[in-house]
Each structure stands twice: as C-alpha cells, then as structure tokens.
Amino acid sequence: MSRPSVSQRQLERYPLYLSYLLECSKNSVKYISSSSLAKGLGLNEEKVRKDLQIVTRSKGIPNLGREVKKLIYDLETFLGYHHTTNAVVIGVGHLGEAFMDFDEFKSRGLNIVAGFDVDDLKVGFNINNKPVYHIDRLNDLIPSLDVRIAILTTPVKVAQNVTDLLVKAGIKGIWNFTPTHLNAGDEVIVEDVDLASSFAVLSYKLDTKFKEVK
Amino acid sequence: MSRPSVSQRQLERYPLYLSYLLECSKNSVKYISSSSLAKGLGLNEEKVRKDLQIVTRSKGIPNLGREVKKLIYDLETFLGYHHTTNAVVIGVGHLGEAFMDFDEFKSRGLNIVAGFDVDDLKVGFNINNKPVYHIDRLNDLIPSLDVRIAILTTPVKVAQNVTDLLVKAGIKGIWNFTPTHLNAGDEVIVEDVDLASSFAVLSYKLDTKFKEVK
Numbered sequence: 001m002s003r004p005s006v007s008q009r010q011l012e013r014y015p016l017y018l019s020y021l022l023e024c025s026k027n028s029v030k031y032i033s034s035s036s037l038a039k040g041l042g043l044n045e046e047k048v049r050k051d052l053q054i055v056t057r058s059k060g061i062p063n064l065g066r067e068v069k070k071l072i073y074d075l076e077t078f079l080g081y082h083h084t085t086n087a088v089v090i091g092v093g094h095l096g097e098a099f100m101d102f103d104e105f106k107s108r109g110l111n112i113v114a115g116f117d118v119d120d121l122k123v124g125f126n127i128n129n130k131p132v133y134h135i136d137r138l139n140d141l142i143p144s145l146d147v148r149i150a151i152l153t154t155p156v157k158v159a160q161n162v163t164d165l166l167v168k169a170g171i172k173g174i175w176n177f178t179p180t181h182l183n184a185g186d187e188v189i190v191e192d193v194d195l196a197s198s199f200a201v202l203s204y205k206l207d208t209k210f211k212e213v214k
Numbered sequence: 215m216s217r218p219s220v221s222q223r224q225l226e227r228y229p230l231y232l233s234y235l236l237e238c239s240k241n242s243v244k245y246i247s248s249s250s251l252a253k254g255l256g257l258n259e260e261k262v263r264k265d266l267q268i269v270t271r272s273k274g275i276p277n278l279g280r281e282v283k284k285l286i287y288d289l290e291t292f293l294g295y296h297h298t299t300n301a302v303v304i305g306v307g308h309l310g311e312a313f314m315d316f317d318e319f320k321s322r323g324l325n326i327v328a329g330f331d332v333d334d335l336k337v338g339f340n341i342n343n344k345p346v347y348h349i350d351r352l353n354d355l356i357p358s359l360d361v362r363i364a365i366l367t368t369p370v371k372v373a374q375n376v377t378d379l380l381v382k383a384g385i386k387g388i389w390n391f392t393p394t395h396l397n398a399g400d401e402v403i404v405e406d407v408d409l410a411s412s413f414a415v416l417s418y419k420l421d422t423k424f425k426e427v428k
Contacts, residue, residue, distance in 0.1 A: 011418055012411040019370060019393045019410070026371075041395045080417045094312040102308045108410060109417065148420065156233060157240075173420045175413065179233045181255045189423060191416035195407065196233070196322060197226040199389065202405035203294045203323065204225055206362065206387045209403060 006054060013051055016041055018075045025068050033065030054078075081109045086147045087175075089115040090162055091154030092122050092132050095177060099151055100127040113145050135165070142169035149173045156180045220268060227265055230255055232289045239282050247279030268292075295323045300361045301389075303329040304376055305368030306336045306346050309391060313365055314341040327359050349376070356383040363387045370394045 020040055024032055034052060038045040052066070056074040060066035076082055084106075089096045092115040099105075100115050115132040117123055123134045133141060141147075150171045154162050159178040166174060166184075173189040176182055179196040234254055238246055248266060252259040266280070270288035274280035290296055298320075303310045306329040313319075314329050329346040331337055337348045347355060355361075364385045368376050373392040380388060380398075387403040390396055393410040 006418075008415060011415045012408065015393060015408060015410040015414050016395060020395065023370070023394070042397075078418075079414045080421055085417065085420070094316045098308040098312045105409075105413065108413060110413060149416070156237070172424060173416050175416055179229060180237070181230060181234065183256075189416060189419045191412055191419070193407070193409065193412050194226065194229060196229040196319075198405055198407050199319065199322060199324060200229050200293045201222055201225045202363070202387050202389055202403060203299065204220075205403045205405070206299070207294055210386060 010051060013043070013047075014055065014075055014079055017048075017051070018072065018079070021068055021072050021075070025072060029068055031061065031064045031066065032068050032071070033060065036065070079108070081107065084109050084111045085149055086111050086113050086145060087149035087151055088113060088142070088145070088147050089151045089153060090117075090135070090166065091152065092117040092119070092127065093153060093155075096151070096153040097127060099153070100130050100132075103128070110149070112151070113147065114141070135162070138165050138169040142166075142171060147171065149175060151175045151177065152182075153177045224265060227257070227261075228269065228289055228293055231262075231265070232286065232293070235282055235286050235289070239286060243282055245275065245279045246282050246285070247274065250279070293322070295321065298323050298325045299363055300325050300327050300359060301363035301365055302327060302356070302359070302361050303365045303367060304331075304349070304380065305366065306331040306333070306341070307367060307369075310365070310367040311341060313367070314344050314346075317342075324363070326365070327361065328355070349379070352379050352383040356380075356385060361385065363389060365389045365391065366396075367391045 017037065020037065021032065034049040035045050038048040055078040056066065056071055058066045058070050058074065087110055089099050089112060092100065096115060100112055112130060114130050115127060116135045116138060117132055118135050122132045125132055148171070150166050152159060152162065152174055156178050159180050160182060163174065163182045163184050167188055171188060174182065174184055176190055176192045179194050182190050184190050231251065234251065235246065248263040249259050252262040269292040270280065270285055272280045272284050272288065301324055303313050303326060306314065310329060314326055326344060328344050329341060330349045330352060331346055332349050336346045339346055362385065364380045366373060366376065366388055370392050373394050374396060377388065377396045377398050381402055385402065388396065388398055390404055390406045393408050396404050398404050
C-alpha cells in the first residue's frame with residue numbers, strides 16, 4: 001500500500017485526534033463532524049478536514065459526521081497501532097526505567113523487550129520482567145530480539161558513541177531523548193524529543209507574557 | 215528589556231546550540247563560527263546566523279568566529295537559565311516521579327518544589343526531599359510556594375479537571391505531558407510534550423521508509 005505524503009506537523013496531529021475521539025467514544029458520542037472535532041481541539045477546520053481525508057475513506061453522514069468508532073479504527077491503523085514493533089531502552093536511568101516500567105505504549109504498537117546499560121547495579125536485573133543487558137551485547141541481541149527501534153536515554157556525552165553502536169547493530173529508528181544532535185546516517189530515522197527545548201519554549205513564552213523585571 | 219519575537223521552531227533550536235557549544239567547550243574549543251555550528255548540527259547556515267544575532271551582541275572575529283564561553287553565557291541568559299522558576303509536578307506516576315527524582319532541569323532554571331497526587335500511598339511522603347501533597351491543597355500551596363509552572367503528568371481522563379484547578383490556583387504555565395488538548399484560557403501558557411505524537415512520527419517514517427508488508 002503506498003502511503004500519502006504527510007508533513008511532520010500533520011503527523012503530530014493524528015494522535016491528538018485519536019485521544020479526543022477516544023474521549024468522545026467513552027462519553028457515548030457516536031458521530032462527529034470535522035468542524036466539531038476542530039472546535040474541540042482548537043484547530044483550523046479546513047486543516048482537520050484535510051487531515052482526516054488522508055486516513056479514512058468514510059465520508060460521513062451530512063449534518064451528523066463520521067462514525068466515531070470507525071474513525072478511531074482508521075486512525076489507529078494509519079498510526080500503526082495495530083501491529084507491534086520491538087524496541088529497546090538504551091540507558092536505564094530515571095527516564096529509561098520509567099519507559100521499561102510502564103506499558104503505556106504497548107497499545108500504540110511499541111513493545112519494549114529489554115534495556116541496555118553499563119552499570120553493574122542494573123545489568124543482569126529485570127525491570128517489569130524485561131532484562132537489562134550490558135551495552136557490549138548490542139551486536140548479538142538486536143538482531144536476535146528482532147528490534148527495530150532504540151529509545152535513547154543515555155547521558156549526552158555518550159549519545160553519539162552509542163548511536164554508532166546502534167546503527168552498526170542494525171537499528172532502524174532512534175527515539176532520541178538526549179538533548180543533542182545525533183549523526184545516524186541516511187539509513188536510520190531519528191526522532192528527537194528534546195525536553196530542554198520544550199521547556200525553553202514554555203519559559204520564554206512565560207517571561208515574554210509576564211515581563212518580569214530580572 | 216523588550217524581547218524580540220521568535221518562532222516556536224526557532225526557540226526550539228537554542229537549547230540545541232547550547233548543548234553543542236557545551237560539548238565544544240569541554241573539548242577546549244575556544245571559538246566557533248556560525249558555519250561550523252550549522253555544519254555540526256546539520257542546520258542551514260543562514261538560519262543559524264540569524265538565530266545567534268538575536269541572542270548575542272558578540273560579532274565574532276573574522277575567520278575565527280565567536281567566543282564559545284561568551285556565546286554559552288548569552289544563550290543561557292536568553293533561555294532564562296540564570297534565574298529560577300518554581301514548579302510542581304501534578305500526578306506522581308512513573309514520569310512524575312522521574313521528574314521529582316532527578317535534578318537535571320535545575321541548571322536550566324526549573325526548580326521543582328513539590329508534587330501533588332490523590333493516592334494515599336504517595337501523599338505525605340517525600341521524593342528526593344520534595345513533599346507530595348494532596349491535590350486538594352493546590353489552592354493554598356501554589357501561592358505560598360511561589361509556583362508559576364505545573365508539570366502535568368496525570369492520566370488523560372482527569373487532565374482537564376486538574377487544569378481548571380491549576381488555573382484557579384494561579385498557575386501561569388503548564389508543561390503538559392498528557393496526550394490531550396487542554397483548555398486553560400488565554401492567561402495561561404500551555405506547552406505540550408506529546409510523546410504519542412512523537413512516536414507516531416517515528417513509526418510512520420519507519421513504515422514509509424522500510425515499506426513492510428503488513
């Protein structure tokens with residue numbers, strides 16, 4: 001199946017639609033129009049209409065809208081939630097441990113199968129029934145565990161070295177939580193979650209809005 | 215001091231520059247040009263040049279660039295890292311606990327002073343010397359603790375109700391880690407970190423690149 005080209009910003013909106021529709025479904029809402037979805041999420045109506053046309057063939061009923069349950073299913077299919085990808089956590093610190101410990105992402109198709117670290121206090125132990133291996137074992141375990149995604153939560157100073165190891169071991173995608181730029185080559189997808197950047201945006205907007213004397 | 219208008223995407227780049235420059239500084243690099251900074255981060259040179267002009271008055275030395283230490287200081291000032299804002303964590307689950315437990319963000323001006331939850335197994339206890347209070351106490355504690363920012367890590371289903379309480383208690387900014395849209399009114403800044411959206415982007419790009427048969 002060939003997939004339509006969608007922008008990063010556009011992709012980021014689909015999980016928002018899904019979360020809103022799941023709320024609607026819980027509240028026994030059966031049908032929803034693009035305009036009420038747009039209104040509920042504070043988005044532009046035309047944008048929402050276009051976004052939805054990409055993920056669903058359902059046209060909706062005039063004056064009523066699309067069936068919520070069908071739209072949820074189509075969004076989940078589009079987002080790949082109906083098949084599972086194996087992932088590992090690299091760097092079992094606070095954030096890494098939180099990832100291993102909660103199963104939130106399993107319903108979204110992300111199956112964390114193991115962690116990797118260098119710390120003797122962590123290697124050899126289990127977290128939430130998932131083993132923590134020494135980083136030296138990446139090369140033999142990534143292929144045998146059928147892992148495509150690495151969730152990178154190491155300290156910044158080792159992030160690039162670890163990335164080189166991951167690429168060599170055959171990882172296809174890196175979900176990067178370290179606040180640094182990674183060179184992973186053209187064959188590997190890197191998606192950055194930069195909490196420092198996000199906080200910087202919040203902090204800057206607050207300071208601008210409330211113009212404190214410093 | 216009036217602040218120049220900068221876009222969200224632009225703001226998000228400044229912490230990247232900073233992290234790169236800190237690495238340079240550690241490696242005893244004394245000067246850096248816009249072009250080598252751009253190259254190191256895989257960004258457009260003209261963009262980097264414009265970004266830097268907003269945060270620093272340093273013009274740099276021809277063929278050498280700007281002083282790294284001065285640029286770091288100017289970036290940190292621009293990002294508000296040199297003054298501290300008090301924050302609370304709302305919802306002391308895995309992610310909330312990770313926030314309370316590590317002090318990573320203190321150097322970026324974010325001082326977490328307490329957590330709030332409804333769970334008897336958490337309320338009344340300390341995490342990393344920070345007390346966890348019952349959510350009922352928001353109204354009296356937010357003003358007395360001089361808190362401007364709430365880090366929201368509750369379940370989705372209570373996120374909007376808690377947001378209403380936070381706004382009423384006088385919170386100015388919400389760092390939203392719940393995968394849902396919050397209505398907080400015009401007076402409160404909401405910055406979303408939507409991990410589900412981020413994962414959706416990674417997952418979609420992987421599927422598109424490697425075109426698996428499903």
